[in-house]
Amino acid sequence: MTMEEWKAVEPPISTSSSSAYTSRDEGPNRIWCSTDRFPDGKEITGTFYLSDAEKALGVVACKYAKLWTITKTYTSLRPSYVKIGEYISDDVDYKFLDGKLYEINITGSKNLLGDIMDGLTAKFGEPNSKVDDTTQNKAGATFPHMERPWLNPVASIHLETPYTKIDNLNVTFWATDAITRIGVKKRELHPAADKM
Numbered sequence: 001m002t003m004e005e006w007k008a009v010e011p012p013i014s015t016s017s018s019s020a021y022t023s024r025d026e027g028p029n030r031i032w033c034s035t036d037r038f039p040d041g042k043e044i045t046g047t048f049y050l051s052d053a054e055k056a057l058g059v060v061a062c063k064y065a066k067l068w069t070i071t072k073t074y075t076s077l078r079p080s081y082v083k084i085g086e087y088i089s090d091d092v093d094y095k096f097l098d099g100k101l102y103e104i105n106i107t108g109s110k111n112l113l114g115d116i117m118d119g120l121t122a123k124f125g126e127p128n129s130k131v132d133d134t135t136q137n138k139a140g141a142t143f144p145h146m147e148r149p150w151l152n153p154v155a156s157i158h159l160e161t162p163y164t165k166i167d168n169l170n171v172t173f174w175a176t177d178a179i180t181r182i183g184v185k186k187r188e189l190h191p192a193a194d195k196m
Contacts, residue, residue: 001101003060006094007031011064014081014088027067029080034061038075047077048093053186060096084108085115102178107170110161116171117148120157124150127159137166 013029034048048061064080081088089108094101106112120127131147143166150157154176161169187194 003062003096003099003101006062006096006101011080012083013064014083026069026078029064029066031062032065032067032077038067040075044077050095051182051186052189053182054095054097056189057097057182057185059182062094062096063092082106084112085119087111087115097178097181100175100178102175104173105170106172107163107168110167110169113161113169116159116169120148120150120159120171124157135162 011029011031015029032044032047034044034050036044038044047063047065050059050061054061063077064082065077066080068076068078070076079090079092081090082092084106087109089106089112091107093103093105095103095105106116127148128151129149131145133145134142135145136142143162146159146161148159155174156176156179157171157173159169159171163170
């Protein structure tokens with residue numbers, strides 16, 4: 001999908017859940033990208049993460065968000081709630097290489113797991129493998145951990161829970177050719193990294 005095609009899709013924004021947090025200082029939900037600038041002309045910082053390899057290849061990251069004016073001199077972006085099945089996530093990023101979508105990264109509540117598993121299994125079949133083990137927090141408590149990958153020659157999907165917190169998950173979609181190009185650029189920029 002090209003960036004133009006993605007931008008033309010009806011945004012999967014949930015307005016009912018975000019209404020409790022709406023302030024008069026927020027703009028409307030819309031697409032913001034790493035190449036955009038705030039109304040005052042300043043660069044958007046702290047919202048999009050791009051590796052140096054992605055930057056070198058001209059990757060553009062986008063998300064649905066609202067412009068949030070915190071003070072007269074400070075504005076930020078507040079991510080929009082994206083509907084995923086019966087639940088929502090406010091941490092969904094889309095990345096484009098050469099104007100084509102190559103990555104969708106979703107991090108959200110573990111409540112998303114059932115709908116995500118149902119949707120992925122219905123569309124792509126059973127995962128290629130299953131990891132069911134445990135993970136431990138800093139206090140020493142042990143929790144169930146799972147990973148599910150779907151792989152084919154052109155793309156991969158990776159689902160993991162818990163991810164960065166005990167009660168969250170991450171699902172990432174990657175286009176294989178773009179990820180390969182980014183890996184090559186990373187090794188070009190950091191040739192000594194392979195020695196570790």
